Amino acid sequence: MTAAAPLGKDLLGLEPLSGEQITLILDTAEPFKEISERAIKKVPTLRGSTVVNLFFENSTRTRVSFEFAEKRLSADTVNVAASASSVSKGETLVDTARNLEAMRIDMVVMRHPSSGAAAFLAERIESNVINAGDGTHEHPTQGLLDLLTLRDHFNKIEGLRVCICGDVLHSRVARSNIWGLRKLGAEVAVCGPRSLLPSAIDEMGVTVFSRIEDAIEWSDALNVLRLQLERMTSGYIPSLREYNRYFGVTRERLERAPRDVLILHPGPMNRGVEIDSDVADGPHSVILPQVTNGVAVRMAVLYLLSGGRPEMAEAAKTGKSGGAA
């Protein structure tokens, strides 16, 4: 699968990928967007392939998005929802991996609460592994769908100013965005209380804003992260109310900006905490197009990892050529 594996065996994160590889995925996603607009949303591209969605953490959006992507490509899918606690009581991840491999599967889509779990799995099985979020490390398909949404709107990524707002410390979405945006030539900033930023953030090649007003003034787009309630109970911030007061993305703040600022959010939203409802539902929000693009990007990743040739993606939709071997 050398020439036909432009991404390698697995998609573990955006940090290991080149800008060309990321652009290739985005370009490959374009023809797949149209499938979801059809009345019959199915092409035979991955017919005969078996994909396991292995989720050790609760997820609705990402799991459903992957499942749609797989089904619209005609793959056979199995969902395994294993809570991390039941696994820690019994089977280890390496045993889970070996058992899956023994069932002769082709791909595993995994979400796991431990950083590095996807890499751990990928080293131990022959199947392709797609990281659907590992701990606080990376969530590459979320990063890709954010990039695709930005590119749809601005027709480019290079030179864009994108600020990631909120709990960067605990966010795998933030890390995938930082690497993806930087590799495609965007300027990246983060904004949030210092207690929710990694202490090494100043070495990560991003601008740091402590005032959301400054971030909004600087930005072409804001990617607003979900603020987990447990950040308050575990003492990273004093209250959600104070967080909203100093870091909430509100209509008033956006109206003072020198230009229209595009609003992204990976979901699920805490309305009235990190983002106000009239912003989330407002004219500059692309939160729902992000979700739509999520399916297309995941189809592109499944297609490329299964050996599909990028230049054949359009033709692959008819199932006549270029699909999975």
Next chain:
Amino acid sequence: MLTGGRLLDPSRGVDVVTDILLSDGKVIDHGSNIGHPDDALIVDCDGMIVAPGFIDVHCHLREPGRADVETIASGARAAAAGGFTAVCAMPNTDPVIDNPAAVGFVVRQGLLAKAARVYPIGAISVGQRGEALAEFGEMIDSGAIAVSDDGKPVVSAQLMRTALEYARTFGVPVIDHCEEPTLAAGGAMNEGLVSARLGLKGIPDEAEEIMVIRDILLARLTHGHVHLAHMSTKGSVELIRWGKERGINVTAEVCPHHLSLTEDAVEGYNTNAKMNPPLRTAEDVETLREAVRDGTIDLVATDHAPHHYDEKEREFSNAPNGIVGLETALSVVVDSLVVPGYIDFGTLIDRMSCSPARLFGLPGGSLRKGSPADVTIFDPVQRWVVDPRQFMSKGRNTPYAGKTLTGRAICTVVAGEIVYTLDEQRDVK
């Protein structure tokens, strides 16, 4: 009779090629023309360094409780294979070594092993729970040579104060595992750019240094002897230097891995690079090497921590801390400190033999006439490839697997008996 080796004994400032006669568990004589009994066993030490036996003041032998991972016997054999003639076993076993009977058990198992000597370290607090003081006096009478709650910090400053005062009464050091628990909670590696990139919770230097300075100040208050285990940061070295300059009774150790590896070893979520304290930065490694050279750090200790292979074969954040070290310590120190010119072999022997014996009041650390016949004979230049399957330890968890290292123990003598020779090494397990 050890013939033709380079006797290197910093305790007497000796560096000479000579013969050494051992008998009845003691050093009898040295010189190039000394006689020996007709039935004496002759060990040819040509090209080798003959040193007072190495002493490791910090290892985890897992027995009682986890004999599947290591036993006192397998640990003592691993020690001998690494050139150690004595090791001090940490008390964080199951049950904890916090009473004279438990100390006696460790002593007995050590004697049965007929390998390196095993000295128990007693717990500071009952059950290592950080509450009531354990019975130092009775534990010491049963063979304990120091006290420690290692594996955990002594969280209460008041308990640490009392421990230092009480231990001073009996003349033993208190060894502390310096870790401020709220800062270190949940941490899996050094805090910095690598942890931020890998999405792993970091442990800042300050988690160690806050406890280092607390312990130094409590040693000042009590005039007790505090020994700081496994120092890992530049800041700790500076604080220890501050304490020593003021005559405070603080001593400190560093582990071979903190002298040779950085946080970069964690890349790829390598669980054999997961230890506590974590691997730090190149600047810390450099400072620690200098501190061994100038004596701010008194000695090298292994923190040998065997784990079952499948305990390490898991997600990084769920994997246990620690690596085995007894069988690679000498070579890692040679490669990290001697080969690059930080120290010579004489200083290496001081930091691995004389200094531990002196600071912990243990027999050995010298080959003067009448001393215990505890001798480490090592090849200073032999290059070898680390193959964990060959270890005498039951543990295989090492970040040095497959690496080529310099210097190797050839023969280890305890009380005049050969307890290890490299040739006899079996193809084990």
